[in-house]
Amino acid sequence: MVAGERAGVLDSPFRGSDAVRAGLITRGLLRGPRFVRVFPDVYLPADIQPTFEMRSRAAFLHVERRGGVLAGYSAAQLLAASCEPRGAAAEVLVPAHIPRHRGLLVHQGTVAPEDLHRVVPPGGRGVLVTGRERTAWDLARRLDLVEAVVAVDALARPARPGGPLRFEPAALLDRWAANPGARGVRRLDRVVALAAPRAESPMETRLRLVLVLGELPPPVVQYVLCAADGRVVARLDLAYPQARLALEYDGGDHDDVLDRERDLRTGALGWHTMRFRAADILRRPERTLALVREQLAHRSALFTAERELRAR
Numbered sequence: 001m002v003a004g005e006r007a008g009v010l011d012s013p014f015r016g017s018d019a020v021r022a023g024l025i026t027r028g029l030l031r032g033p034r035f036v037r038v039f040p041d042v043y044l045p046a047d048i049q050p051t052f053e054m055r056s057r058a059a060f061l062h063v064e065r066r067g068g069v070l071a072g073y074s075a076a077q078l079l080a081a082s083c084e085p086r087g088a089a090a091e092v093l094v095p096a097h098i099p100r101h102r103g104l105l106v107h108q109g110t111v112a113p114e115d116l117h118r119v120v121p122p123g124g125r126g127v128l129v130t131g132r133e134r135t136a137w138d139l140a141r142r143l144d145l146v147e148a149v150v151a152v153d154a155l156a157r158p159a160r161p162g163g164p165l166r167f168e169p170a171a172l173l174d175r176w177a178a179n180p181g182a183r184g185v186r187r188l189d190r191v192v193a194l195a196a197p198r199a200e201s202p203m204e205t206r207l208r209l210v211l212v213l214g215e216l217p218p219p220v221v222q223y224v225l226c227a228a229d230g231r232v233v234a235r236l237d238l239a240y241p242q243a244r245l246a247l248e249y250d251g252g253d254h255d256d257v258l259d260r261e262r263d264l265r266t267g268a269l270g271w272h273t274m275r276f277r278a279a280d281i282l283r284r285p286e287r288t289l290a291l292v293r294e295q296l297a298h299r300s301a302l303f304t305a306e307r308e309l310r311a312r
Contacts, residue, residue, distance in 0.1 A: 011048070012124045013058035016041050038062075039101055052084055053077050053121070059090035059104055060127040068094035069116065071107055072138055075129035078119045081154040083202045085147075093130065107138075132156065133167045137175050140191050141184030146209050148191045153205045156197035161222065161235065169195040196221045203249045204237050206281050207288075211238075211247075214289040216296065219247060225266060233265050236273075243299035246273040247292065249281070272299065 010024060016037075019025045029035070035043045036050070039062040044050055056074035063069075072091035073084035089105040098106060115134035120126045130138065132155045139151040152172070156165050169192045176185045194212065198221045199205045212218050223239035223246075226232055238247040246266060250259065263273045274295060280288045 010035075011045060013038065013042055013044055013054060013061055015061055016043050019043075039104065052082075052088060052090070055103060056090045057121065057124060057127055059092050062101075062104070063092045063094050063098065064128075066094055066096065066098060068092045068098075069111060069128040069130060071111075071130045071135065072105065075131075075135040076139070076151065076155060078121065078127060078129050079117070079132055079135065079155065081132070081135075081151075081157065083147075083151050083154040133171055133175075136167070136169075137172055140172060140188060141182065145187065145190065145194070146206060146213075148187070149194045149209060150202045150205045152191060152195045153197045153199050154202055156195065157200070158198065161198075161200070165197050169197065198222045200237070201249065201251070203251065203278060203281060207247065207249050207276060208238055210281060210285045210289055211292055214285075214293070216289070216293060225269065225271065227269065233269065234262055236266075240296055240300075243296055243303060244269075244271045245292075245296055245299050246271055248273055248275045250275050250277050 010019065016025075016027075016030045016035075020027055020030065030043065034046055036046050038044050038050065038055060038058040042058045042061045044054060044058060048054065052074075056070055056077055059074060060068070060070050069075075070078060070091065071093035073088050074091040076083055089103050091105045091107065093107045093109055093111060095108070095110050097108060100106065111130055111134065115131050117129050117131040118126050119129055129135070136152045136155040139155075140148040142148075143151060152169050156167050156169055158165055172188055172192055176182070176188050179185070194209065196205070196208060196218075199208060200222065204221075208219060208221065217240070219238040219240055221238060223236045223241060224232060225234045225236055225239070225246075234246075236246040237249055239245065240247075248259075259275070266273060272295065274292065276288060
């Protein structure tokens, strides 16, 4: 094996015994400071950030030969539907008991072949994960209501804006009918009713749920705002069209200059935009709800009066 191939194998999670057997590394080097043991016989280079994805891929190597697959939040991560909380443990599903390890959440059970999916990460080897619908079924039955809806939205989200859903959330109710004794199914109808998978991020879903669970009308998700000539002006995270009120979640990668320019364009059409950050949703949901309620009531009354005047 040439040097480039050797480096490629050791630049992602790998089994130490396989690497030693293949002559890629010595046992002495494996125990040295250049590598970190993540799980028994599974290592990462010490200079690579042990992200949730990396830890999940390492977990798959740990259970692969025992018939295990990635499940739960780890499956969602590999399926490009990341929704795990900070510090989440890697999750696996195995057919038989295995010893516990720090940073690993083990579920015991089996998965039908149609519920399996193979993912090949860039620069990595293929991993087996539970498919989107099965992963949503598993997460929705164990998480609290908000995080269950977040997971379902993330996993069912279209591959591209405006495209078809990856699966219909109502499919979870079909699974419930086929498995009436499954643990945690009693709240699934509520989760499905609250799901809106066209949201483009978990935080958008959390913002929407602050409003809906606060008894405001459900906003339109990913509303396409067009000018009178049909030209698309903006695609809004959440919107109350009758009140011309837009709600936007601003993550850490938002460009303030571009946002201001877009707000000027939507403002020229009579729209008002309210922008929120993570702290507004996670730490101050009551204040956020009150602000939206006040603005929605004000603008609804304003445009109702305007429409009545035009009708006279």
